Amino acid sequence: MPELPEVETVRRAIAPVLEGAHLEQVEIRDARLVRPFDPIIVAGELVGQRVAEVGRRGKYLIVGFESGRALLVHLRMTGSLRHAKRGALADDPHTRAVLRLDNGSDVAYRDVRRFGTWELFEPGELAAYLAPRLGPEPLGPLSAARLGGRLDGRRAPLKSALLDQRTIAGLGNIYVDEALWQSMLHPLRVAGSLDETELARLHRAIRSVLRKGLERQGSTLRDYALPDGAYGTMQDEFRAYGRGGEPCERCGSALVRIVVGGRTTTFCPRCQALPG
Ligand SMILES: [Zn+2]
Numbered sequence: 001m002p003e004l005p006e007v008e009t010v011r012r013a014i015a016p017v018l019e020g021a022h023l024e025q026v027e028i029r030d031a032r033l034v035r036p037f038d039p040i041i042v043a044g045e046l047v048g049q050r051v052a053e054v055g056r057r058g059k060y061l062i063v064g065f066e067s068g069r070a071l072l073v074h075l076r077m078t079g080s081l082r083h084a085k086r087g088a089l090a091d092d093p094h095t096r097a098v099l100r101l102d103n104g105s106d107v108a109y110r111d112v113r114r115f116g117t118w119e120l121f122e123p124g125e126l127a128a129y130l131a132p133r134l135g136p137e138p139l140g141p142l143s144a145a146r147l148g149g150r151l152d153g154r155r156a157p158l159k160s161a162l163l164d165q166r167t168i169a170g171l172g173n174i175y176v177d178e179a180l181w182q183s184m185l186h187p188l189r190v191a192g193s194l195d196e197t198e199l200a201r202l203h204r205a206i207r208s209v210l211r212k213g214l215e216r217q218g219s220t221l222r223d224y225a226l227p228d229g230a231y232g233t234m235q236d237e238f239r240a241y242g243r244g245g246e247p248c249e250r251c252g253s254a255l256v257r258i259v260v261g262g263r264t265t266t267f268c269p270r271c272q273a274l275p276g
Helices: 003-016 040-046 125-128 144-151 158-163 173-183 196-215
Strands: 023-028 052-056 060-065 070-074 077-083 095-101 105-111 116-122 256-259 264-266
Touching: 003 052, 003 060, 003 077, 003 105, 023 040, 052 158, 070 125, 095 196, 144 196, 158 173, 158 264, 173 196, 173 264
Parallel strands: none
Antiparallel strands: 023 095, 052 060, 060 070, 070 116, 077 105, 095 105, 256 264
16 A cells, blocks of 8 residues: 555656646546545536645645635555656556546546545645544654654554554554564554654654655555556565565564554564563
C-alpha cells in the first residue's frame, strides 16, 4: 500500500503535468471510485477545472483547482497514476479514470483492487474534513516532544498507535516496521510508555526511514509505480518489513513475525526486546 514516500513521489512526478492544465475531458469508468456520487455528474463537475496545485497530506493526494475546489485522491491498496502524451496510454483493464488535459497529456488512474477513492470538495471544505482524520506531517516541523504528546496516555501497542493516521499522518505497515527496527522498540510497547530517549530515537527513525523512502522513490512490491511506469527501490533497503526468519542485520538473530492489530509485523526479538 502506498505510504507517505510513495504518495509524495507520485505527487512530485505528476504535479508538473497537472499544474496549470485545464481538464478537457474526464472519464470515470468505475463508479466505485466516486461513490456514493454519480460518476457522470462528478466527471461533469471536473471538466473545465484548471489545476492550481497538486499537494499531499498524509497518504492523500490533493488536486487543488483555481476555483477553490479540491479533489482528494486516496490510492489505498493499489491505486496509481500514469501519464503519457495524448492517446499514448497503454490499454489497461485496470484503468478506472482518465483525465485529458489541454496541454496534450493524458493522466490515467489505475487500480487493481479498486479500493481507491476520489472525493470532490467545494472551496473551504477540505481542511475541516482532514483536520480530525490526520495528525501532523512527520517530515514537517514535528519535534520529538510533539510526537511524545501524540502518544501520551495511549494504551494501544506502539505499532497500532503509529498506524493510526490521527497520531501522525502518512505511516503504514512498511515504514512503521522499519522505524521500530531502527529505533530498537518492540511493536507491542505501550504507546504512552516511551521515555525521552526512546522518543528521540523513534522520532529520528521515523524521519530517517521516510526520507530514505523518498530518496529511493518509494518501494515497489506489487503495483506501485511512478507515473512514467518506473519502479521505486526502497524494497532493497528494508531491514525488517517482510523479512521474517531472516537474520537481523544488527545482531544476527532471526527476525520474528507476529500480528499486531490485524497487521503482520516483523521485528528483532533481541534488539527490540520488551523492557523486563
Ligand atoms: Zn537484532
